[in-house]
Amino acid sequence: MNARSEILSAIRARQVTSAPAPPDYHAPTPADLVQAFADHAQLANAEVRFIDSEADTPGTIADLLRARNFPAVVHVPPSCMSLPWHIAPGLTVEATSPGPDDAAMAIAPFGIAETGTLAYPSGTDSPASWHFCAGFEIAVLRAAAILPHMENVIACFKAGGLPSTINFVTGPSRTGDIEQTLELGAHGPKALAILIVKD
Amino acid sequence: MTADPRSFPETSRAALRDPGLRIALGRLRTHFALGRAQAVERYPDWEALRESSRAIRDYALAHLDTLLLRFEQNVYASGGHVHWARDAKEAREIVLAILRKADARTVIKGKSMVSEEVGLNDFLAANGIETVETDLGEYIVQLRREPPSHIIAPAFHLNKEDVARTFRDAHNTLDPERPLSERSDLVAEARRVLRARFESADAGITGANFLTASEGAAVLVTNEGNGDLTRLLPKTHIVLTGLEKIVASMEHAAVLLRLLTRSATGQDISSYVTVMKGPRAGADSDGGKNFHVVLVDNGRTPLLGTEAEEVLRCIRCAACLNHCPVYAAVGGHAYGATYTGPIGAALNPGLMGVQVARHHANASTFCGRCAEVCPVKIPLPKIMRYWRAREYASGVAPRGMTASLGVWAFVAKRPTFYAVATLIAARLLKLLSRNGQVHQLPIMRNWFAVRDFPAPQGRTFQQLWAKRG
Numbered sequence: 001m002n003a004r005s006e007i008l009s010a011i012r013a014r015q016v017t018s019a020p021a022p023p024d025y026h027a028p029t030p031a032d033l034v035q036a037f038a039d040h041a042q043l044a045n046a047e048v049r050f051i052d053s054e055a056d057t058p059g060t061i062a063d064l065l066r067a068r069n070f071p072a073v074v075h076v077p078p079s080c081m082s083l084p085w086h087i088a089p090g091l092t093v094e095a096t097s098p099g100p101d102d103a104a105m106a107i108a109p110f111g112i113a114e115t116g117t118l119a120y121p122s123g124t125d126s127p128a129s130w131h132f133c134a135g136f137e138i139a140v141l142r143a144a145a146i147l148p149h150m151e152n153v154i155a156c157f158k159a160g161g162l163p164s165t166i167n168f169v170t171g172p173s174r175t176g177d178i179e180q181t182l183e184l185g186a187h188g189p190k191a192l193a194i195l196i197v198k199d
Numbered sequence: 200m201t202a203d204p205r206s207f208p209e210t211s212r213a214a215l216r217d218p219g220l221r222i223a224l225g226r227l228r229t230h231f232a233l234g235r236a237q238a239v240e241r242y243p244d245w246e247a248l249r250e251s252s253r254a255i256r257d258y259a260l261a262h263l264d265t266l267l268l269r270f271e272q273n274v275y276a277s278g279g280h281v282h283w284a285r286d287a288k289e290a291r292e293i294v295l296a297i298l299r300k301a302d303a304r305t306v307i308k309g310k311s312m313v314s315e316e317v318g319l320n321d322f323l324a325a326n327g328i329e330t331v332e333t334d335l336g337e338y339i340v341q342l343r344r345e346p347p348s349h350i351i352a353p354a355f356h357l358n359k360e361d362v363a364r365t366f367r368d369a370h371n372t373l374d375p376e377r378p379l380s381e382r383s384d385l386v387a388e389a390r391r392v393l394r395a396r397f398e399s400a401d402a403g404i405t406g407a408n409f410l411t412a413s414e415g416a417a418v419l420v421t422n423e424g425n426g427d428l429t430r431l432l433p434k435t436h437i438v439l440t441g442l443e444k445i446v447a448s449m450e451h452a453a454v455l456l457r458l459l460t461r462s463a464t465g466q467d468i469s470s471y472v473t474v475m476k477g478p479r480a481g482a483d484s485d486g487g488k489n490f491h492v493v494l495v496d497n498g499r500t501p502l503l504g505t506e507a508e509e510v511l512r513c514i515r516c517a518a519c520l521n522h523c524p525v526y527a528a529v530g531g532h533a534y535g536a537t538y539t540g541p542i543g544a545a546l547n548p549g550l551m552g553v554q555v556a557r558h559h560a561n562a563s564t565f566c567g568r569c570a571e572v573c574p575v576k577i578p579l580p581k582i583m584r585y586w587r588a589r590e591y592a593s594g595v596a597p598r599g600m601t602a603s604l605g606v607w608a609f610v611a612k613r614p615t616f617y618a619v620a621t622l623i624a625a626r627l628l629k630l631l632s633r634n635g636q637v638h639q640l641p642i643m644r645n646w647f648a649v650r651d652f653p654a655p656q657g658r659t660f661q662q663l664w665a666k667r668g
Contacts, residue, residue: 003283003284003289007283007494007496007500008264008267008268010496010500010501011264011267011500011503012264014500014501014503014504018261019257019258019260019261019262020254020258021258022251022254022255022257022451023251023254024450025247025248025251025454027248027454027457028243028244040467043467044467044468044470100390100391100394115467115468117468117472122479122480122483122485122486123482123483124482124484125484126484127484127485128427128431128483128484128485128486129427129428129431129432129485129486131424131427132427132428133428149453150453150456150472151450151453154449154450154453162414162416162474162476163476163480163483164277164475164476164477164478164480164483164486165431165473165474165475165476165483165486166473166474167471167472167473168468168471168473168474169470169471170467170468170469170470171470172470173422173423173424173470173471174422174423174470175335175336175386175423176230176352176422176464177334177335177336177339177352177353177354178335178336178339178354178382178385178386179223179226179358179359180230180231180352181230181382183386185386185387185390186386186389186390186422186424186425187333187393187394187397187423187425187428188424188427188428188470
């Protein structure tokens with residue numbers, strides 16, 4: 001008998017006492033989704049800024065880079081090339097994959113209020129590896145796209161067909177592996193800024 | 200792995216005399232236990248969440264065969280492959296075959312306790328394949344040729360000076376004068392060195408925190424981002440995990456996630472939670488072309504239907520280790536096994552055999568904190584008691600222990616005799632005492648070496664009870 005059928009028959013021979021289908025769990029929902037999102041994201045060491053429209057993105061990115069002493073260069077996925085980059089003079093826009101000290105921009109189609117989490121599906125316009133390769137990730141998220149829980153985001157992704165990878169990102173990369181003390185920027189970004197576009 | 204579960208009494212004695220380890224173990228209470236307590240406090244209905252999660256895990260274990268088959272079908276539907284491994288040897292050989300087929304010479308790894316359990320790295324090295332661990336803690340212990348000492352913090356036993364020495368030895372092409380005194384120096388150096396390894400690796404191996412049947416997806420929780428680079432950069436991604444990690448759906452995994460990270464590190468959620476479904480799809484701009492899941496049994500299915508079956512609910516958060524007085528005294532390496540602390544004590548006798556891991560089940564004060572903090576309500580002391588009973592029944596327990604238990608049982612089953620015997624014992628102890636304390640006896644010398652026993656002062660419990668009427 002091969003491994004697969006042997007394991008399956010071992011399971012069936014020993015099947016444990018029946019367990020009923022678990023009732024749906026409903027996590028407590030925050031009252032103000034946008035505020036809860038911003039609070040949780042900041043607790044997870046992300047910087048949150050509110051902007052009036054997507055057209056404000058280039059100027060805000062230039063400002064963020066200056067404030068953190070990053071070179072005025074941002075790596076931008078194909079879908080964001082059409083933003084009015086010319087309004088931020090001196091800011092260079094790159095289409096290549098970011099390196100460990102580079103800043104990169106991403107569009108997050110959903111946010112999770114419960115935890116301050118960004119949700120990215122893999123796809124043509126959003127290289128999943130960018131979220132981990134960059135040194136500084138700047139995410140743009142519409143306020144209306146902030147949903148209460150991870151379950152709500154999963155439902156939205158399922159409605160459109162699940163992508164091969166979903167990345168839920170909360171704050172910058174971190175490690176506690178040396179003396180259980182938090183250090184940011186283990187392998188992924190050392191910093192994360194989230195621009196929430198007010199509707 | 201140098202230690203052996205059979206030498207636990209000796210290795211734990213040595214651990215107690217290690218001053219560096221004492222400093223490191225002190226961080227259990229100040230970091231892990233405190234972080235968890237605060238996270239639980241912040242959560243509005245922790246007990247309801249625990250109960251839901253227990254039900255989710257029990258449902259999965261009761262439907263293990265159907266869920267695994269559904270998972271397999273959905274992985275194939277999204278272009279991946281599923282492999283089944285009965286034991287450690289089969290798991291190693293499956294991984295090697297996949298790597299050979301992919302012509303892979305270098306492999307990067309995200310943290311996977313199952314790969315430790317099956318001894319993957321040494322096996323691949325013997326077959327000419329180099330593996331590089333990328334979780335910072337796991338990387339540090341790999342450089343030191345040590346096993347991880349904690350389920351979620353592999354280098355928990357080390358202080359930053361130890362890590363600095365390890366890096367100076369291993370990264371010997373870097374400037375020997377470079378500063379490595381701060382934790383941030385160490386993290387930055389590992390980031391730099393490992394990024395190059397990510398970019399040149401032929402294949403990546405990760406574990407999984409959950410497998411979701413309805414979607415055929417693996418869910419991975421990390422804080423560093425190493426697991427994602429391991430999935431996304433190489434051409435081939437292998438998920439190596441225990442088959443009990445299955446849950447019915449992604450919605451179920453989402454409920455468990457709330458417990459997992461809070462119980463583990465005190466975070467509301469980890470920095471990264473990744474849902475991995477098959478290889479790179481048509482529209483994706485990156486990701487590997489090959490996706491394999493290796494489902495490892497290795498002693499898990501025989502636990503189903505036994506009194507130890509609840510141990511399979513475990514989601515490997517390590518809260519039980521972080522709250523265990525025995526783990527806090529001896530650390531992880533003393534166990535000589537991949538799984539340590541209370542979960543090791545409940546799981547290892549099943550996976551390794553009672554004869555091999557019996558000391559683990561005995562290394563408990565039964566204080567019950569492990570069961571109290573377990574997010575999925577595993578009755579850990581009950582399961583340890585089950586293994587102790589099995590040890591006794593199978594005759595592997597030492598003669599002295601079985602003989603004294605036999606004497607006790609003989610006396611305890613005869614109430615009159617018991618009353619007289621305890622009366623005599625109480626009188627005797629009082630005679631042997633000085634200042635109300637018994638300092639030593641010709642038996643239990645080790646116990647008396649570090650403790651005094653308060654001498655009985657008058658009547659026995661039975662006498663007092665009878666008088667109370």
